[in-house]
Amino acid sequence: MSVRVQDAAFDAGQELNRFTKGAAGAGAIVSFTGIVRDLDGGLRHMLIEHYPGMTEKAIGTLVQQARDRWALTDALVIHRYGQLAPGAQIMMVATASAHRADAFAAADFLMDYLKSRAPFWKKEITADGADWVAAKDTDETALTRW
Numbered sequence: 001m002s003v004r005v006q007d008a009a010f011d012a013g014q015e016l017n018r019f020t021k022g023a024a025g026a027g028a029i030v031s032f033t034g035i036v037r038d039l040d041g042g043l044r045h046m047l048i049e050h051y052p053g054m055t056e057k058a059i060g061t062l063v064q065q066a067r068d069r070w071a072l073t074d075a076l077v078i079h080r081y082g083q084l085a086p087g088a089q090i091m092m093v094a095t096a097s098a099h100r101a102d103a104f105a106a107a108d109f110l111m112d113y114l115k116s117r118a119p120f121w122k123k124e125i126t127a128d129g130a131d132w133v134a135a136k137d138t139d140e141t142a143l144t145r146w
Contacts, residue, residue, distance in 0.1 A: 001067065001075050003059045005050060007082040012092055019076050023096035026073045030103040031094040032111055038086035042126040046133075048081040048090070049121045055079075062113045066095070069109070070102040077110065079118065112142045 012033045020029050036046050063075050076094040084090055093110045097103040122133040 001060070001063050002077070003056050003063060004078045005052070005055050005059070006078065006080060009080070010078055010089060010092065012089060015076070015078065015092060016094060019074065019094045019096070023074050025098065026096035026103075027098045028100035028103040029094060029096050030100070030107040031092065032107055033089055034091040036084045036086050036088045036090050042128070043086050044125045044127065045086070046084045046090075047123040047125060047130075048084065049123075050081050050119060055119050058117070058119050059114065062110060062117065065113075066106040066109050070095075070097065070106040071099070072097050072102060072106055075106065075110070077114070079114070079120070081120065109146055112139070112146065115139050116143055 012031070016029070016031050019031075020026075023029060036043075059077050059079065063077060066072060066075060072095055074096040076092070079091040080089070091114065093107050093114070095103045095106040095110070097106070116135065116139045123130050124133060
């Protein structure tokens, strides 16, 4: 299990290759990489803040919950903070299991909970100013299936 919260960019391909090499006994690897999106073309950058130590611990707890629930051989979560431009990679989740169903379910679970429960604060900076990103009802609703 690996949880990294970092300001530096990462290479998703290299991370996935390294994760796959270390996933002994896995028959399935699932990965997801999140990108900073600019829905209306006006985003200059996103600013992501967090409390070091608390954030890693909270994400580690989510990963442990996924490992307790599904038969994972390994899991990886990388999440960036700081100033991120549109198109930048913001996060990555990878799960490994003997079977694909567990790998997919655990990755989906982690994505839903990272989106709604990981202690990050996001601010979108545009030409018109800055606004904190509010929680979405759809994200909260997604948690009900778990």
